[in-house]
Amino acid sequence: MQRFIFWVPLAIVCLLGGLWLYQLTQPKSDFVRSQVVGAKLPQFELPAAMQGVLPLSSDDFTDGKPRLLNVFGSWCIPCREEAVFLEQLKEQGAEIHGIALRDKPEDVAKFLADYGNPFARIGADMEMRTQLLLGATGVPETYVIAGDGTMTYQHIGDIREDDVAMLLEKLEEAR
Amino acid sequence: MIAEIGLALLWMAAAMALLQFTAGLMQFSSRAEDTAPIIKPASVAQGALTLAAFAALCWLFWITDLSVLLVANNSHVDKPAIFKLAGTWGNHEGSMLLWVTILSLAGAAISLFERRIDARTMSATLAAQSFIALGFFAFLLFASNPFERINPAAVTGAGLNPLLQDIGLAFHPPTLYIGYVGLSIAFSFAVGALVTGKTGPHFARAMRPWVLLSWIFLTIGIAAGSYWAYYELGWGGWWFWDPVENASLLPWLAATALLHSVSVLATRDALRAWTIMLALVAFSMSMAGTFLVRSGILTSVHTFAVDPERGAYLLALMLFYTGGAFVLFALRIGNVSAGKHFNFISREGAIVANNILLSVILGIVLIGTLWPIAAEAMGERLSVGPPYFDKTTVPLAIIIMLLLIFGPMLRWRGAREDAGGHRLPKLAFAALALSAIVAITLWIAAPQAGLLPILGLAMAAGLAVAAWLPLAGRNLARTPLPVWGMVIAHFGVAVSVAGMASERGFSTETLAALETGETKQTSAGPITLNSIMPVAGDNWTALQAEISHTANGQQMTLRPQIRYFAQPQQQTTEADIQTMWNGQIFTAIAPVEGNSSRYQIRIWWKPFVTLIWYGALIIALGGVLAMVGRSAIWQRLRKRLQQRNSTGGYAKPKAAGGY
Numbered sequence: 001m002q003r004f005i006f007w008v009p010l011a012i013v014c015l016l017g018g019l020w021l022y023q024l025t026q027p028k029s030d031f032v033r034s035q036v037v038g039a040k041l042p043q044f045e046l047p048a049a050m051q052g053v054l055p056l057s058s059d060d061f062t063d064g065k066p067r068l069l070n071v072f073g074s075w076c077i078p079c080r081e082e083a084v085f086l087e088q089l090k091e092q093g094a095e096i097h098g099i100a101l102r103d104k105p106e107d108v109a110k111f112l113a114d115y116g117n118p119f120a121r122i123g124a125d126m127e128m129r130t131q132l133l134l135g136a137t138g139v140p141e142t143y144v145i146a147g148d149g150t151m152t153y154q155h156i157g158d159i160r161e162d163d164v165a166m167l168l169e170k171l172e173e174a175r
Numbered sequence: 176m177i178a179e180i181g182l183a184l185l186w187m188a189a190a191m192a193l194l195q196f197t198a199g200l201m202q203f204s205s206r207a208e209d210t211a212p213i214i215k216p217a218s219v220a221q222g223a224l225t226l227a228a229f230a231a232l233c234w235l236f237w238i239t240d241l242s243v244l245l246v247a248n249n250s251h252v253d254k255p256a257i258f259k260l261a262g263t264w265g266n267h268e269g270s271m272l273l274w275v276t277i278l279s280l281a282g283a284a285i286s287l288f289e290r291r292i293d294a295r296t297m298s299a300t301l302a303a304q305s306f307i308a309l310g311f312f313a314f315l316l317f318a319s320n321p322f323e324r325i326n327p328a329a330v331t332g333a334g335l336n337p338l339l340q341d342i343g344l345a346f347h348p349p350t351l352y353i354g355y356v357g358l359s360i361a362f363s364f365a366v367g368a369l370v371t372g373k374t375g376p377h378f379a380r381a382m383r384p385w386v387l388l389s390w391i392f393l394t395i396g397i398a399a400g401s402y403w404a405y406y407e408l409g410w411g412g413w414w415f416w417d418p419v420e421n422a423s424l425l426p427w428l429a430a431t432a433l434l435h436s437v438s439v440l441a442t443r444d445a446l447r448a449w450t451i452m453l454a455l456v457a458f459s460m461s462m463a464g465t466f467l468v469r470s471g472i473l474t475s476v477h478t479f480a481v482d483p484e485r486g487a488y489l490l491a492l493m494l495f496y497t498g499g500a501f502v503l504f505a506l507r508i509g510n511v512s513a514g515k516h517f518n519f520i521s522r523e524g525a526i527v528a529n530n531i532l533l534s535v536i537l538g539i540v541l542i543g544t545l546w547p548i549a550a551e552a553m554g555e556r557l558s559v560g561p562p563y564f565d566k567t568t569v570p571l572a573i574i575i576m577l578l579l580i581f582g583p584m585l586r587w588r589g590a591r592e593d594a595g596g597h598r599l600p601k602l603a604f605a606a607l608a609l610s611a612i613v614a615i616t617l618w619i620a621a622p623q624a625g626l627l628p629i630l631g632l633a634m635a636a637g638l639a640v641a642a643w644l645p646l647a648g649r650n651l652a653r654t655p656l657p658v659w660g661m662v663i664a665h666f667g668v669a670v671s672v673a674g675m676a677s678e679r680g681f682s683t684e685t686l687a688a689l690e691t692g693e694t695k696q697t698s699a700g701p702i703t704l705n706s707i708m709p710v711a712g713d714n715w716t717a718l719q720a721e722i723s724h725t726a727n728g729q730q731m732t733l734r735p736q737i738r739y740f741a742q743p744q745q746q747t748t749e750a751d752i753q754t755m756w757n758g759q760i761f762t763a764i765a766p767v768e769g770n771s772s773r774y775q776i777r778i779w780w781k782p783f784v785t786l787i788w789y790g791a792l793i794i795a796l797g798g799v800l801a802m803v804g805r806s807a808i809w810q811r812l813r814k815r816l817q818q819r820n821s822t823g824g825y826a827k828p829k830a831a832g833g834y
Contacts, residue, residue: 003509006448006504006505006508006509007505009452009455009456009501009504009505010498010501010502010504010505013459013494013497013498013501014498016545017490017494017497017498019545019548019549020490020494020548021487021490021494075484077484102248126248126333127248127333
C-alpha cells in the first residue's frame with residue numbers, strides 16, 4: 001500500500017502530460033464572435049515576405065473583387081494542414097492574399113515549396129502589428145474581404161475540408 | 176564578433192554541464208570516486224561561462240547590434256537605453272538564456288558555498304542540476320539561438336512597441352525568474368538525496384536558504400504583478416485568476432509549503448518523504464509556470480504567440496525532468512529511513528495541517544487552470560472563472576489563518592515532558608476570542624459585507640495580534656532573527672488578508688450620469704463633472720473628464736479617461752486612482768448610450784485596498800530576516816556580540832539590540 005502511494009505523483013504527472021501533449025496536437029478553433037466583421041480593413045503596407053512574391057497593402061483589396069486574406073506562419077503546424085484546402089479554394093476561383101507572421105524569407109520559401117503556394121501576394125508582418133490591427137487572435141486565420149475592403153467574415157483556426165464550400169459561399173455573398 | 180563569442184561561450188557552458196553529468200554518472204555507476212574533483216570546478220565554470228554569454232547578449236542589446244536577428248526584431252535605435260537593456264529578456268530567446276543563466280549560477284553557488292552536505296550527495300545534486308541545464312542548453316543552441324545573425328543587417332530595428340516600454344514590466348520577469356529557478360536547487364538537492372539516501376537534517380539545512388530565496392522573490396513578483404494588473408487593467412480588480420497569474424501562484428503555494436516542511440526536517444528530522452516530494456513539486460510547478468503559458472496551450476490575455484514546435488519541445492523537456500524525478504522518487508523513497516514521529520497536536524502537526532491545506536489549494540488552482548483543457552479534450556468548451564476559485568480557496572485560507580494563530584504557539588513534538596500531554600497556550604485563545612468579537616461586531620454592524628469578508632477581517636484581527644505572541648516571554652534582544660522573520664511574515668499575512676477582505680466586503684460604488692457642469696449629491700459626497708477635454712497620446716486619443724468630488728470633507732479632482740485606439744478601433748477606460756491613508760478612490764467614466772452629452776461616472780471607494788500589497792511586502796521582509804538570520808556572516812557576528820556581552824561585565828542585553 002505504502003509503495004503504491006509513492007507512484008501517485010508520477011501518475012498525476014503522466015496524466016497532465018498526456019493531456020497537454022494531446023492539446024498541443026489539436027488545431028485551435030475558437031467559435032468566438034468576431035468584433036471586426038463589418039469593419040473596413042485597417043490601413044497597412046507590408047513588404048514582400050520573400051523574393052519573387054508581391055508585397056501586400058490594404059489598397060490591394062479595394063478594386064471591387066472579393067478576396068480571402070490568410071494569416072499564416074511557416075512555423076505553424078495547423079497552417080500546413082490547411083494548405084491543401086487553400087489550394088482547393090484557389091482552384092475554385094478564390095483569390096487569396098497571405099500575411100506571413102514573424103517569419104524569415106527562407107522559411108517562407110521552404111514552406112511554400114513544401115506545401116504549395118496558393119497566394120497572389122504575400123506580405124511579411126515581422127512585429128505582428130498588422131495581425132493586431134486585423135484583430136486576429138492567432139494563426140491561422142482567414143478573412144473574407146469584400147470588394148470595397150470591408151471584412152465580412154473572420155474564420156478563426158485552420159480551414160478544414162467542410163470549410164471550403166462555406167468560404168466560397170461567403171465570397172459569393174461578399175460580391 | 177561578440178555574437179560569435181557569446182555563442183561559443185554557450186557551447187562551452189553546455190560542455191561543462193555535460194562533463195558534470197557524465198562525471199556524476201561515472202561516480203554512481205562504477206563507484207569511481209576519482210571523478211568527484213571534476214564536478215565542482217566544472218559547475219563553477221558553467222556558471223561563469225553562461226553568465227558571460229548572457230552579458231554578451233546584454234551588450235549586443237546595449238549597443239543595438241542590428242546584425243543580430245534577435246536585436247533587430249526586438250529593439251530599435253530610438254529606444255531609451257534602459258529599455259534596450261531590458262529588451263534582452265523581453266523576448267523568447269533572451270528570456271530562455273536568462274533562465275539558463277540563473278540555473279547555472281545557482282549550481283555554481285552551491286558548489287562554491289555549500290559545505291553542510293556530504294560529497295556524494297553534493298556530486299549527485301550537481302549532476303542533477305547540470306542535467307537540467309543540459310536540456311535547456313540544447314534547446315537554446317538548436318532551437319532558439321539568441322545570437323543568430325542576419326544579412327544584411329537591419330537599419331533601425333523593429334521593436335518600438337510603446338506598450339512594452341514600462342519600467343515595471345521590464346523588471347518583473349527577472350524577479351519571477353529568480354524565484355522560479357531558485358527552486359531548481361531544491362529540486363536537485365532532492366534528487367541528490369534520493370540517489371544517496373541521505374535525507375536528514377543536513378540536507379534540509381542546505382536546501383532551506385534556496386527555498387527561502389525563491390520564495391521571497393516569488394512573493395515580491397506576484398505582489399508586483401497583482402498591483403500592475405490592478406493599476407493597468409482597470410475594473411478595480413486586483414486578482415483575476417488568469418492562467419498566467421495562477422502559473423506564478425502555483426510555485427508560490429508549493430514553495431510556502433516546502434518552506435515550512437523543510438524547517439521541520441532541519442530542526443526535528445521529521446517529514447522526510449513529504450519534504451522531498453514538495454521540493455520536486457515546487458520546481459515542477461515553476462517549469463509549468465514558465466513554459467505552460469508560453470507554449471500556447473492555455474489561452475490567456477498574456478499569452479504571446481510562440482510557435483507550437485518550441486512549445487512542444489519545452490513541454491517534453493518539462494515532462495521528462497518531472498517524470499524522471501518522480502520515477503526516482505517512487506523507486507527510492509521506500510529506502511529512505513522514516514523520520515521522527517510526533518503527536519498531532521504539536522508544532523509539527525500544525526505545520527503538516529498547513530502543508531495539507533496549501534497542497535489542497537494548489538490542487539484546486541491547478542485543476543481550475545487546466546480544467547478548460549481537459550474539458551476541451553472531452554469535446555466541451557468552457558472557462559473556469561473567479562467564482563470557482565473564490566468559493567473553493569477562500570474557506571481553506573480562513574482555516575489556514577486559524578492554524579497560523581495556534582501553530583507557532585504549540586511546542587515541537589507535543590512536549591511529552593509536560594505531564595498534561597499537550598498544552599494549548601491561553602494567549603492564542605485570547606487572540607481567537609478577539610477574532611470572535613470582531614466577527615460578531617461586524618456581523619451586527621455590517622452584515623451586508625458578506626460572511627467570508629467578515630470572517631477574513633476577524634481572522635486577520637486575531638492573527639495580527641497572535642502573530643507576535645511567539646515573542647512573549649522571550650528576551651527580545653536574544654531572540655534569533657529567523658523567529659522574528661516568522662513573526663513578521665505571519666503578521667504580513669494578517670495585513671494582506673485584512674486588505675483583501677476589506678476590499679471585497681466594504682468597497683462602495685457610486686454612480687452618477689452627468690452633463691458638463693452638473694452636480695449630483697450622493698451618499699459618498701457631491702460629484703461635479705467640470706469638463707470633458709480631448710487629450711492625445713502616442714497611439715491613442717482620449718476624452719479626459721475633470722471631476723470635483725468631496726469625500727469625508729476632502730476636496731479632490733479626478734481625471735479618468737476614455738481612450739480610443741484607432742487601429743484596431745478599440746475603446747478602453749483609463750481609471751483615476753487616488754491613494755489615501757485608509758484606502759483608494761478608483762474613478763472611471765463611460766459615455767451614456769444614445770446621449771452624447773451625458774457621461775456615466777463610477778466612483779469606487781476601496782477601503783484599505785493597499786494593505787494587500789503592503790502585507791505582501793511585509794511577508795517578504797519576514798523572509799529576508801529569516802534568510803539573513805541563517806547566513807553564516809550574521810551568525811558569526813551574533814556570536815561575537817554575545818561573547819562581548821558575556822565577557823564585558825557591564826553589558827546589558829540591550830547592547831545586541833537592533834535585531
